[in-house]
Structure formats: structure tokens, C-alpha cells
Amino acid sequence: MRRSFARWAVGVSALALCLILAGSAAAQDEEEAPKPRIGVTLHPYYSWVRNIVGDKMDVVPIIPANADPHSYQPRPVDLANLKGLSAIVVNNLGHDEFIKPMLKSAGQENLKQIEPNRGVPLIKIHIDVPEGEDASQVAYNSHSYLSITSGTQQIANIAQDLGSIDPDNADFYRANARSYSKRLRRLLGNALAEINKMDTSKASIASVHDGYSYILQELGLNVVAVIQPRHGIEPNPRQLQDTIKRIKTANANILFTELDYDKKYVDIITAETGCKLYSLSHVSGGEYTDDLFEAKMEKNLNTIVEAVRDTQ
Template identity: 30%
Template sequence: MFKKASFLLVRFAALAFLLSFLTACGIQPANNSKEHDAKTIVINTTFYPIYIEALNITRDIPDVKLVNIAPPVTGCLHDYQLSPDDLKKMSEADILIINGAGMESFIDKIVSQLPELKIIDASRGIPLLKSEGDEYNPHVWVSITNAILQVKNIGEQIALLDPGHAAQYKANTEAYAAKLEDLRVRMHQVIDDSGSREIITFHEAFPYFAREFNLNITAVIEREPGSEPIPAELAETIDIINETGTKVIFAEPQYPAKSAETIARETGVKLYILDPAATGELEPDAYIKTMEKNMDVLREALNQ
């Protein structure tokens, strides 16, 4: 009896040592359970515009928790690096909604590390434009038409992944899409009859918007935000203004407007702020309010 007790004591001590060793090395015993209530569906969105779309689609649905990954002040995910906290949030999620179109450069990492996470691509099936080079322009949501398509994409896919709330997702999707349709009609009424069609934008956030409203982007000041143009590029933009008669430059509220201000000062063109809705308030109507402000700005800027 004494030998058997001693043997069990030795085995227990060895097991305790092994567990403490694994923990010290950062290795945790396997545990595939989510930390949230089993009834709750946790949905992650990668960044602000997709969060606002998903916020409307999941609005007032019980047992659905929506979590945004990138801070709402991040703006577009240019060179965004996932933090350990981001990965932790995703590991606790059931569904991840991405913009797609190349916006989330880290998506391969997510797929490899979290293979069971269900991913919804909001830009699936939307015709994409290319930036300079072979990369697609990911700023799909800036077009009202594309925002509607994204909302319908998310609504369809999320209902398939969470059929228990399918009817509510469908109703919310239709309600928000109708609001966006009304916004699109109102913006066309203002912009379609405007005189000037030539504009200069701060970075490549507006090609989809310009295509929808038949605007001609004659130049882009900074291809990538934060990469200020060299003097030769500034001079080229000034030449384009003189040649085309472009009357307005649009900066963005998310970035310093130093380069745009320099060009405006050198040419006498007017500088306005056009918002790509990449940051803002965390409320359901935030995108609509931002676009209504853009509509007012364009009404003035294009009718000088």
C-alpha cells in the first residue's frame, strides 16, 4: 500500500512539473471552446466602414455581439499590423467580415492561424478597379452603389452562417439598403447636374465614387497616404491643373493636407475636404451622414 501511494505521488508531481513547464514556455493545454456564452454569435469586422455596415445588419438582434478589430481612428488598413489583442479577439469570434479587394493584407495569416473562423468577403462579386500597377483598389465602399452591394453581400452570407437569425438579418439588410438607395438618388440629383467634372483627390480613395458620379480625377496628390510627393510630382500636378482647368482639390479629414495646401496656394484653386468614410462615429447612420456632408461640399465645389 505504501509503495502504491508513493508511486501515485511521484506521478502527480511529474504531471504538475510538466504542466508548469508548458505554461512557462507559453504553451497552453488545448482548449477549443469559445470564452463567450454558447448561444452568443460573436462577429468581428476588420475596420470602420465594414463595422458600420455590419452594425446595421445586426441591429437589435439578440445573442449577436459585434466587435471591430482596428481602432475606428485607423482609417484604411494601409500597412496595418495585427496586434496580439487583435488575434485574441478573432480567436474568440465565430465570424469575421472583411472588406476584401486586397484591403486586409494580413488575411492569409488569419486563415492559417484560425482555420475554423468563418470569413465573409463584403466585396465578393463587385467589379474592381485597379490602382497603379496590378493591385486592385480596395476602397469599394466609397461608392454608394458598391456600399449597397457590400451590405447585401454581408446580409446574405451572415444569414447562411447563422440561420437562426436569418429573417432578422434579411429585414435589417433590406431596411439599410433602402436608406442607401435613397441617399444615392439624392446625391445623383445634386452631382449629376453640376458643371465641373474635373477634380484632384488626395489619395486613391475615390475612383469608385468618381466612376459612379461621372467625375474625372485628373491627378492624385499622394498615391499612399503619408508618402508626400516629391517636388517633381507637385510640379506635374500644377501643370495638370493649368492644362485641364481643374478648379478644386479635395483633401481628406484623416490625413494632413500640407501637400494639397501647397498646390492650392501655388495655383489659386480652392481646397475642400471630401471624406471617404474611413473613420467616424460608431453609430448606424454614420456613413449616411458623412456622405450627406460630401454631397453639400460637392454642391459648392463643382458649381463655382
């Protein structure tokens, strides 16, 4: 009796030991399995990817938090961010040109690139130049991320590509993308609930940044004049004079500016035209956080609502 009990006890102990060892080995494997690393070139992409992948992947911003992607110059120290990436999310429409030489320098030219703008309708830019200058230049607006509708399409594209990198979690990524898109659409719905009650024909909008066209279009608002058609180009006196003339002709009463835009040009225009000035975020700076895009877009939408309301 005693012997059989001892045998039984030894058997149970051995089994328990095996289970514990197997469990701890599995847990160790789980802990040690490196997560895929996904690089991002722009701030909105950081928020998007973080909201899609949760803790299943590491999201690596390539440029420092406060660097402006338009003026950013690659630094050797930032090349380290490209190490060990499984893929990188890129704009590829001219907004993150810095990434090409960086990938080349790091020998990562073959790194998988996720292009959120795949299949996303873009706004054509007719660069509005003063009379007598070459007006034939045409380009596509690269700020498609400054929009809830285009944003949700891009988020779906990213989720799909991440699912192909990590098929085991593809459903998880898709579900997260949908849930995140729902939250973003709620922001759009809140803004439209206000704007649709107003007479938007009273709002005649000028902007210092053509990137806001996407968000304004989805709110049913038109931009009558863009003061600075491209980043980093300060209007010369002739262009400024032309812009003032166009704003006066269009009778614009709202002027959307960038938060970090040099006010001297805006002030001149405001003084000359009487447009009321409102600042919108370009979502291209600040600490990388999961809710950066959501927070900044909500603020942008609220600012636009306020601007239209002021014209009623």
C-alpha cells in the same frame, strides 16, 4: 364537492407551475444562448453589419476605433478580439492586410471570411508616375466601400453570408439589408437631385486620394488627376512638380483632400494651381457606431455637391 374543488385547484396549480417553470427555462435558454460574434476589419463594415443583424449578433471591431487601417500594426491585446468569432468581414483587396498575420498568430486561419467585394466591379488603378519611371504597375482600387452603389451590393453579400451562418434569421438579415440600402440610396438620390441640375462639365476634379473615384463616378463626375495614388506615399518633389503640371494641363478647379491629409502638399498645389480645396472623409476612423457610414457618406455627398455648385 370540497374534495373535487381541492383536486381541481391542485391540478391547476401544478399546471401553472409547470408552465411557469417551462417558460422561465425557455427564457433562461434564450438569455444564455450566446450570440454569434462577427468580426470586422474596417469601420464601414461595422456600420453595415450592425444595420443588418440588429441585436441578433455581436459585431466586434478588430482594430481600435482611432487606428488607421493603413498604418495599423497588430498588437497582442487586439488578438483577443478574434476569440470566439463565427466569421470575420474582410476587405481582402489590400486595405486590411494586418488581418492575415493576426489570424495566423491567433491560430484562426480557418475562420470563415466574409468577402463583401465578391462580384463587385472594381476600378483599375493606373498608377500615374512621372515620365521616365516604371508605368506598368496596375492594381485595383480597394476603396469600393466609398460608394453607395457598390456599398449596397456589398451589404447584400454580407447579409447573404450571415444568413448562411444563422439560417433562422436569414430573412431578417435580408430585409434589414434592403431597408438599409434604401436609406443609403436616398442619400445618393438627394445628391444627384442637386448635381443633375448643374453643368458638371464645369467641374474639373483632382483628388489626393484615388478612393473617391467610386463615389464620384456614381455621381457622374470624373477625376482628372490623382495626386497621391497610394496611401502612405508622400510625393517627392519631382512627382509634386509633375502633379502641378498635370492639374494645370487638366485645368482642375476642384481638389478633394482627405480630412487627415498632410496639408503641406495640398497647400503648395493649391497655391500653384488655384484649385479650391474640399475635404472628404475616408470613413476609416472614429468611434464605431451604427450610423457612422451613413453620416460620413452624407457629409461627403454634401461636400461634393457644394464643390460642384461653386464651379457654376
